[in-house]
Amino acid sequence: MAAIDLVVLGMIKKQPLSAYDIQKLVEYRNISKWVKISTPSIYKKVIQLEEKGYIRSSSVKEGKMPEKAVYSLTDAGEEKFECLMHEIASQPIHFFLDFNAVIVNLSSLSPESQRSCLDSIEENVKTLKAYLEENIREKETAPNIPQTGMAVLQQQYALAQSIETWIASLKDNNPHT
Numbered sequence: 001m002a003a004i005d006l007v008v009l010g011m012i013k014k015q016p017l018s019a020y021d022i023q024k025l026v027e028y029r030n031i032s033k034w035v036k037i038s039t040p041s042i043y044k045k046v047i048q049l050e051e052k053g054y055i056r057s058s059s060v061k062e063g064k065m066p067e068k069a070v071y072s073l074t075d076a077g078e079e080k081f082e083c084l085m086h087e088i089a090s091q092p093i094h095f096f097l098d099f100n101a102v103i104v105n106l107s108s109l110s111p112e113s114q115r116s117c118l119d120s121i122e123e124n125v126k127t128l129k130a131y132l133e134e135n136i137r138e139k140e141t142a143p144n145i146p147q148t149g150m151a152v153l154q155q156q157y158a159l160a161q162s163i164e165t166w167i168a169s170l171k172d173n174n175p176h177t
Contacts, residue, residue, distance in 0.1 A: 002084055004037050008045050009073065009081040012055055016072040019046040030135070034152055046071060054080050097163075099124075103170075114174075122167045129160040 011022050023042045026032055049055045054077035057069040073081065099121045106114045136153050139145040 002088055003035050004041055004045050005049065006081070006084045006088060007031060007035060007037060008042065008049060009054065009077055009084065012071050013073050013078070013081055016058075016070045018060075018068045018070050019043050020068070022046065029149060034156060049077070052080075053077075095159075115171075118167060118171060122164070125160055125163050125167065129157065129164065132157040132160060 007026070008022060011017055011025055017025070019042060023039050026037060026039075026042060031037060046055070050057060050071065053074055055071040056074055057071050059067045060070045061067045102117050102121065106117065109117065132153055136150070136157065139150060139153065
């Protein structure tokens with residue numbers, strides 16, 4: 001799973017982090033909405049990357065808190081990060097949208113059920129779009145938001161708009177739905 005490797009290595013490249021800190025950054029930046037990544041997978045991935053020699057841990061104690069492992073990139077990790085960046089950037093782009101499994105099977109439903117499924121997808125896209133609009137508004141005025149983070153939000157917003165338009169055309173072209 002190269003994408004999760006790239007996310008973890010990229011975060012550690014910017015600064016040494018614990019697995020917990022990585023997990024919190026993934027949550028804060030909502031990365032799991034754009035890349036298939038889960039909290040348990042982060043902890044497993046950190047262990048795997050250390051076993052492969054891409055990162056190394058050092059124990060750090062802060063105040064009265066228990067010791068924690070903080071990870072930093074090794075030279076091999078720097079090379080792997082760069083390799084993954086080029087590898088993933090040069091791959092064909094695929095959009096895997098789970099609701100497409102519903103779309104390809106719409107004709108197997110009654111017109112009422114077809115309409116209901118499309119309405120549900122449309123409602124979820126509107127919810128996503130509203131979330132993205134709010135997130136973009138909040139982050140436009142925040143001083144420490146990286147431009148690349150905003151680019152991902154804007155990309156996702158454009159995709160949501162396109163899906164909304166596409167669903168409307170599906171409904172228009174099939175009066176039974």
